[in-house]
Amino acid sequence: MNILVFVKRVPDTESKIRIHHETNTVIEEGLNFIISSNDEYAVEEALRLREAKGGQVTVISVGAEESTTILRKCLAMGADEAVLIKDDLKETYDGLRIAKMITRAVEKKFPHFDLLLFGKQSVGADNAQVPSMVAEMLGLPQANVVTKLEINGTQGTALREIEGAEEKVIFSLPAVVSAQKGLNEPRYETLKGIMAAKKKIIPVMTLEELGLRKEDVAPQVDITKMEMPPARQAGKIIPGPPEEAAKKLAELLRREAKVI
Amino acid sequence: MFLVFIETREGKVKKSSLEALSETKRRAGELGSDVGAALVGTGLECLNPEIFSFGASQIFLLENEQLAPYSSQGYATALHELVKEVNPKAIFFAATAMGRDLAPRLAAKLGVALASDCTKVAVKDGKLEFTRPVYAGKAFLTLTLKSMPQIATLRPNVFPLVEPQNAVGEVRKKEVTIPPGAIKGQVAELLKEKGEEIDVTEADIIVSGGRGMKGPENFALLKELAALIPRSAVGASRSAVDSGWIGHQHQVGQTGKTVSPNLYMAFGISGAIQHLAGMSSSKHIVAVNKDPEAPIFKVADYGIVGDLFQVIPALKAELKKLFE
Numbered sequence A: 001m002n003i004l005v006f007v008k009r010v011p012d013t014e015s016k017i018r019i020h021h022e023t024n025t026v027i028e029e030g031l032n033f034i035i036s037s038n039d040e041y042a043v044e045e046a047l048r049l050r051e052a053k054g055g056q057v058t059v060i061s062v063g064a065e066e067s068t069t070i071l072r073k074c075l076a077m078g079a080d081e082a083v084l085i086k087d088d089l090k091e092t093y094d095g096l097r098i099a100k101m102i103t104r105a106v107e108k109k110f111p112h113f114d115l116l117l118f119g120k121q122s123v124g125a126d127n128a129q130v131p132s133m134v135a136e137m138l139g140l141p142q143a144n145v146v147t148k149l150e151i152n153g154t155q156g157t158a159l160r161e162i163e164g165a166e167e168k169v170i171f172s173l174p175a176v177v178s179a180q181k182g183l184n185e186p187r188y189e190t191l192k193g194i195m196a197a198k199k200k201i202i203p204v205m206t207l208e209e210l211g212l213r214k215e216d217v218a219p220q221v222d223i224t225k226m227e228m229p230p231a232r233q234a235g236k237i238i239p240g241p242p243e244e245a246a247k248k249l250a251e252l253l254r255r256e257a258k259v260i
Numbered sequence B: 001m002f003l004v005f006i007e008t009r010e011g012k013v014k015k016s017s018l019e020a021l022s023e024t025k026r027r028a029g030e031l032g033s034d035v036g037a038a039l040v041g042t043g044l045e046c047l048n049p050e051i052f053s054f055g056a057s058q059i060f061l062l063e064n065e066q067l068a069p070y071s072s073q074g075y076a077t078a079l080h081e082l083v084k085e086v087n088p089k090a091i092f093f094a095a096t097a098m099g100r101d102l103a104p105r106l107a108a109k110l111g112v113a114l115a116s117d118c119t120k121v122a123v124k125d126g127k128l129e130f131t132r133p134v135y136a137g138k139a140f141l142t143l144t145l146k147s148m149p150q151i152a153t154l155r156p157n158v159f160p161l162v163e164p165q166n167a168v169g170e171v172r173k174k175e176v177t178i179p180p181g182a183i184k185g186q187v188a189e190l191l192k193e194k195g196e197e198i199d200v201t202e203a204d205i206i207v208s209g210g211r212g213m214k215g216p217e218n219f220a221l222l223k224e225l226a227a228l229i230p231r232s233a234v235g236a237s238r239s240a241v242d243s244g245w246i247g248h249q250h251q252v253g254q255t256g257k258t259v260s261p262n263l264y265m266a267f268g269i270s271g272a273i274q275h276l277a278g279m280s281s282s283k284h285i286v287a288v289n290k291d292p293e294a295p296i297f298k299v300a301d302y303g304i305v306g307d308l309f310q311v312i313p314a315l316k317a318e319l320k321k322l323f324e
């Protein structure tokens, strides 16, 4: 199987987010950047499929030079090749422009693939847009938020999470699948893998090479404000022994908060 | 016209879709537009009265046998045909599993950007302005979309329902043409956990347990508590889920579900940043924890510092009295 996996470099989830109010952007100083957590499940799934069926795993990221660090991590986990699509814009929160770049790269450079694997949603933008958009642009079926994946010849079966149930989706390959926690347990890099990954050359593709002009991928999302969530004020601590406190709580929920 | 996609499951309209319809009605009203509701599938007519009562002036029934099971390709094709015909200014979806799967597909068909999972929509200088959480709720963006039509998904449980009115409007049935081979993947089966009724994303009240619950058997306490409260569901921290005490679909947080219930009750949950990410937009928060320094108390409206194994039974007894 020829599998392409798409990974994004994002601030780790422990990060304290601070905002630059003039530019409405996140202050990057002091942030620790890592591979988006859902993308790790995608990489792991690709490696497992390759181990079971043979083939090749290529990881691709759209971003600045710094994104090579997460690509190297994927190589160290066991991916065969890694490619960076160079995009100089910082986070734009616009999934469409990323999807356009990915689509163009796949058409031009990797036309022979069986499966495109994504994370269900990138940490930060929290968009859950890119996988479905790429699927549409390439005319492929999709299965998003997947916790189980089986490939049998040219047919895939996936379980995807919905409200209070799971959907079994059956699709033909090639296809787009986006990964969710529960799909697998991502492996750690091995020392040998890390050493080998260091030596690997990571080709860089520019937008020009992909035949895209700046205006083709100009952000359509215009950020007018970025702010911290309204601070929740710490509330009342209800004193007293458990029975009394519970009684008081029930009363407050009914009379003050009016929620029960 | 403003268009809103109405999701149906097992012959019923999703509450989140009625919320989206309500918000569409309010914003369309501000811009002097009317509201069209789009339904996709088969056998949809019986739902018309409810949809009119929540503010649609036109209903479009997009029907085709091939659309009986959900498929992102089939549904997006159907909606795209309608959009080309009625040329809406804006298209809203509820940010449900289906909405989040479908809206980006339609946006890509139309070549437009999408605002995902919005918690606020406003009209400013004649333009729609969307507010949405990013970084798992650690920041909020306010944005406008340069492309037309405007497309957004709206977070469930955030937008209030309009008061239903006795109203009727125009119903248009459209037979959708699906080119052969256009649907390359679709839902084959729905797998439901036994006895589960409400998902955490749809519940009004969530009683949630963490590592402090100590073991799977004690989640029964939470289930009993939830059973006493109408429209409630059991949630969990990742620690509880990873320990195998309860299924993953109950997990709240960054890698789990984002919830905004009316009331979130956290028992034995410390309040790690990734957990807060999923629940801090709850309207009211209660924390029960034996550690007075637990960060969960910083976001809780009401806190009890104490042993949950004493508090839960006492609370159960109180709620029993209240609901009897």
Ligand SMILES: Cc1cc2nc3c(=O)[nH]c(=O)nc-3n(C[C@H](O)[C@H](O)[C@H](O)COP(=O)(O)OP(=O)(O)OC[C@H]3O[C@@H](n4cnc5c(N)ncnc54)[C@H](O)[C@@H]3O)c2cc1C
Pocket (backbone or CB within 6 Å): A013, A037, B209, B210, B211, B212, B213, B236, B237, B238, B239, B240, B251, B252, B253, B254, B255, B256, B257, B267, B268, B269, B270, B271, B272, B273, B274, B275, B278, B288, B289, B290, B291, B294, B306, B307, B308, B309
């Ligand atoms: C990438 C990433 C993603 C993550 N995603 C999520 C996520 O989606 N959701 C999530 O929840 N976490 C997530 N986490 C994990 C998170 O960092 C915390 O580890 C987790 O939330 C802790 O769960 P907890 O509060 O149940 O456990 P703990 O932090 O161990 O807290 C247990 C609490 O129970 C209290 N307690 C113990 N006994 C009692 C008692 N008898 N009575 C009352 N109180 C008691 C203790 O005082 C303590 O505060 C993620 C982490 C990472 C790195």
Ligand SMILES: Nc1ncnc2c1ncn2[C@@H]1O[C@H](COP(=O)(O)O)[C@@H](O)[C@H]1O
Pocket (backbone or CB within 6 Å): A006, A007, A008, A009, A036, A038, A039, A042, A060, A061, A062, A063, A095, A098, A117, A118, A119, A120, A121, A122, A123, A125, A126, A127, A128, A129, A130, A131
């Ligand atoms: N800049 C990017 N480079 C590579 N893949 C990306 C990028 N942005 C998003 N993706 C992929 O699309 C998934 C969903 O992202 P999003 O639509 O931003 O929530 C991510 O988990 C990645 O797999």
